[in-house]
Amino acid sequence: MRSVSNKWAKTAVLQKKQDVALHLPPMRPYGLSGLGKMLDLYGRVVAKPVKGSGGGGVLFVGRRGQGYYLKNGRKVRHYRSLAALRGGIDRLRRGRKYFLQRWISLAEIRGRPVDYRVKLVKEGSAWRLKALVGRMASPGLSVTNLAQGGVQLRGADAIRRSLPSIRAVTKKREMTRLAYTCTRLMEEAFPGIGALGYDFGLDRSGRIWILEVNTRPR
Ligand SMILES: Nc1ncnc2c1ncn2[C@@H]1O[C@H](COP(=O)(O)OP(=O)(O)O)[C@@H](O)[C@H]1O
Ligand SMILES: [Mg+2]
Numbered sequence: 001m002r003s004v005s006n007k008w009a010k011t012a013v014l015q016k017k018q019d020v021a022l023h024l025p026p027m028r029p030y031g032l033s034g035l036g037k038m039l040d041l042y043g044r045v046v047a048k049p050v051k052g053s054g055g056g057g058v059l060f061v062g063r064r065g066q067g068y069y070l071k072n073g074r075k076v077r078h079y080r081s082l083a084a085l086r087g088g089i090d091r092l093r094r095g096r097k098y099f100l101q102r103w104i105s106l107a108e109i110r111g112r113p114v115d116y117r118v119k120l121v122k123e124g125s126a127w128r129l130k131a132l133v134g135r136m137a138s139p140g141l142s143v144t145n146l147a148q149g150g151v152q153l154r155g156a157d158a159i160r161r162s163l164p165s166i167r168a169v170t171k172k173r174e175m176t177r178l179a180y181t182c183t184r185l186m187e188e189a190f191p192g193i194g195a196l197g198y199d200f201g202l203d204r205s206g207r208i209w210i211l212e213v214n215t216r217p218r
Helices: 006-015 034-042 082-093 155-162 167-190
Strands: 027-029 045-050 058-065 067-072 074-081 098-102 113-122 126-136 151-154 195-202 206-214
Touching: 006 027, 006 045, 006 167, 006 206, 027 034, 034 058, 034 082, 034 098, 034 113, 045 074, 045 082, 067 082, 074 082, 082 195, 113 155, 126 155, 126 167, 151 155, 167 195, 167 206
Parallel strands: none
Antiparallel strands: 027 098, 045 058, 045 098, 058 067, 067 074, 113 126, 113 195, 126 151, 195 206
């Protein structure tokens, strides 16, 4: 079955439809100008390998006072200048191609960020929803991947515990509808794909953000 590993390419497909694009965090290639511009605009950015999985190599960057911080797993380093920050990222990047995404303030359960995996599988000619589960990060981490100690929760439980004022059934329906819309675009761009796993985040206001699209979901 066809799979697509380039995260930049997969996300770019979803930019094509306006009502999907508004759920995409702004992105830029990791280049000379991108990091400074993104930090000026949003204060916090995520740097990700273009080809990565399991939360590996995902770096979290923010402004702090006059300087910057860089979070890699539970390790946090501080830098006084953008050039020094860039040096810190480059040491961890080790030549791999990266891109930048706005760092969304995900809703949390007791300080632990939560996101959602929405899995669709093609059966015959129809796509079916196979799972909508929540994942809560291991304490101190910003990635929720199960491979990094994240804990899986029922979707509705994750919503109720991280966003008590939001109606779980409504939000689940909204995430499901968005996943089906994304799937039409993905299939058009990458004919032959048979399974899709979306990483959706909900921010503190309950807005859905498309963090990643997986073509080989577990
Ligand atoms: N833009 C973002 N804002 C906040 N958290 C993010 C963002 N992007 C990723 N994350 C967190 O990092 C995890 C791993 O990132 P992801 O892009 O899914 O890479 P991987 O392919 O390694 O799973 C996500 O599940 C989420 O918990
Ligand atoms: Mg992921």
